[in-house]
Amino acid sequence: xxxxxxxxxxxxxxxxxxxxxxxxxxxxxxxxxxxxxxxxxxxxxxxxxxxxxxxxxxxxxxxxxxxxxxxxxxxxxxxxxxxxxxxxxxxxxxxxxxxxxxxxxxxxxxxxxxxxxxxxxxxxxxxxxxxxxxxxxxxxxxxxxxxxxxxxxxxxxxxxxxx
Amino acid sequence: xxxxxxxxxxxxxxxxxxxxxxxxxxxxxxxxxxxxxxxxxxxxxxxxxxxxxxxxxxxxxxxxxxxxxxxxxxxxxxxxxxxxxxxxxxxxxxxxxxxxxxxxxxxxxxxxxxxxxxxxxxxxxxxxxxxxxxxxxxxxxxxxxxxxxxxxxxxxxxxxxxx
DNA sequence: TGGCTGAGTCTGTCAAGCGGACTTATCATG
DNA sequence: CATGATAAGTCCGCTTGACAGACTCAGCCA
Numbered sequence: 001x002x003x004x005x006x007x008x009x010x011x012x013x014x015x016x017x018x019x020x021x022x023x024x025x026x027x028x029x030x031x032x033x034x035x036x037x038x039x040x041x042x043x044x045x046x047x048x049x050x051x052x053x054x055x056x057x058x059x060x061x062x063x064x065x066x067x068x069x070x071x072x073x074x075x076x077x078x079x080x081x082x083x084x085x086x087x088x089x090x091x092x093x094x095x096x097x098x099x100x101x102x103x104x105x106x107x108x109x110x111x112x113x114x115x116x117x118x119x120x121x122x123x124x125x126x127x128x129x130x131x132x133x134x135x136x137x138x139x140x141x142x143x144x145x146x147x148x149x150x151x152x153x154x155x156x157x158x159x160x161x162x163x
Numbered sequence: 164x165x166x167x168x169x170x171x172x173x174x175x176x177x178x179x180x181x182x183x184x185x186x187x188x189x190x191x192x193x194x195x196x197x198x199x200x201x202x203x204x205x206x207x208x209x210x211x212x213x214x215x216x217x218x219x220x221x222x223x224x225x226x227x228x229x230x231x232x233x234x235x236x237x238x239x240x241x242x243x244x245x246x247x248x249x250x251x252x253x254x255x256x257x258x259x260x261x262x263x264x265x266x267x268x269x270x271x272x273x274x275x276x277x278x279x280x281x282x283x284x285x286x287x288x289x290x291x292x293x294x295x296x297x298x299x300x301x302x303x304x305x306x307x308x309x310x311x312x313x314x315x316x317x318x319x320x321x322x323x324x325x326x
Numbered sequence: 327t328g329g330c331t332g333a334g335t336c337t338g339t340c341a342a343g344c345g346g347a348c349t350t351a352t353c354a355t356g
Numbered sequence: 357c358a359t360g361a362t363a364a365g366t367c368c369g370c371t372t373g374a375c376a377g378a379c380t381c382a383g384c385c386a
Binding site for chain 1: 174175176178179180182183184185186187188189191192193194195198199202203205206207208213217218236259261262263264265266267268269270271272273274275276277278280281282283284285286287288289290291292294296297298299300301302303304305306308310312313314315316317318319320321322323324
């Protein structure tokens with residue numbers, strides 16, 4: 001294929017895309033509702049009916065998404081019983097789920113910059129406890145630099161496959 | 164509503180969710196294909212047919228997604244003409260699109276940890292140029308700490324609305 | 327006993343995704 | 357000039373998934 005390009009032939013074209021990490025992550029997170037569900041759980045809303053009502057998700061869809069997130073190991077059921085009530089379920093983040101924090105923070109950071117509200121940020125990631133300061137994510141390389149976006153590039157790693 | 168909870172009533176329940184930054188970001192990025200499209204453009208694959216074939220997107224969907232991304236200002240058309248060929252279009256990241264780098268890097272980082280491939284990472288963010296080192300994202304607060312996920316919490320910001 | 331509530335399940339409708347065929351514009355070749 | 361190739365779409369019909377609204381079920385409570 002003579003896919004010549006203005007500057008140079010994109011190296012990426014020679015690598016397979018099937019096993020790309022982003023694809024595999026998006027298989028879990030890449031739909032309209034999953035992030036909404038996670039957001040609710042992240043902010044501490046853990047019960048089916050509360051999540052459904054706040055996020056406006058159809059019941060059936062919520063049932064299905066929670067099941068998928070449990071199966072993928074991002075959340076787990078946590079049965080509990082209040083005095084004088086029957087047992088119910090909460091959904092809580094597992095370690096894997098918790099580790100999505102940087103992703104959510106990065107998204108919020110981007111959203112606050114490019115889709116700002118006049119009133120200011122509706123939600124802020126903060127360091128718990130005494131510190132209480134605002135949390136952001138930054139990119140940095142192993143040499144200690146903090147490259148701007150333009151200075152970063154995706155390269156094939158050891159698991160890349162030729163096409 | 165007596166939404167008592169094991170530990171305490173989640174404060175988040177008292178805040179509206181409508182204008183949440185994550186929702187607004189997900190309106191742009193939150194579907195099965197958009198991230199795949201962005202990934203291709205990020206790695207340097209910029210032409211309709213190349214994107215379509217590599218990501219396996221139905222043509223119609225790709226047309227629609229590219230238009231949406233352009234309208235949202237994440238990418239722009241870049242007409243060009245190779246000698247002896249007619250004019251074609253490439254799709255390139257705008258500044259806003261570029262600034263999604265931390266989001267993508269965070270996702271890759273998570274995926275490589277929780278959905279690892281035996282062969283290793285298929286794609287690696289790296290500092291361009293001489294440095295060439297691997298790039299990661301980290302969370303840190305304004306006081307300079309690097310809180311673990313468990314030490315971060317989402318709090319309502321100035322733009323939060325009561326329900 | 328009947329009612330309330332949380333957490334679903336069932337059902338029919340409608341929009342979206344999908345694969346495959348068709349279209350259009352431009353260049354290259356014979 | 358006619359023919360063919362190619363990039364970037366459109367068009368079409370089928371199927372899948374989202375959706376709203378009604379129904380179910382279990383346990384507590386009056």
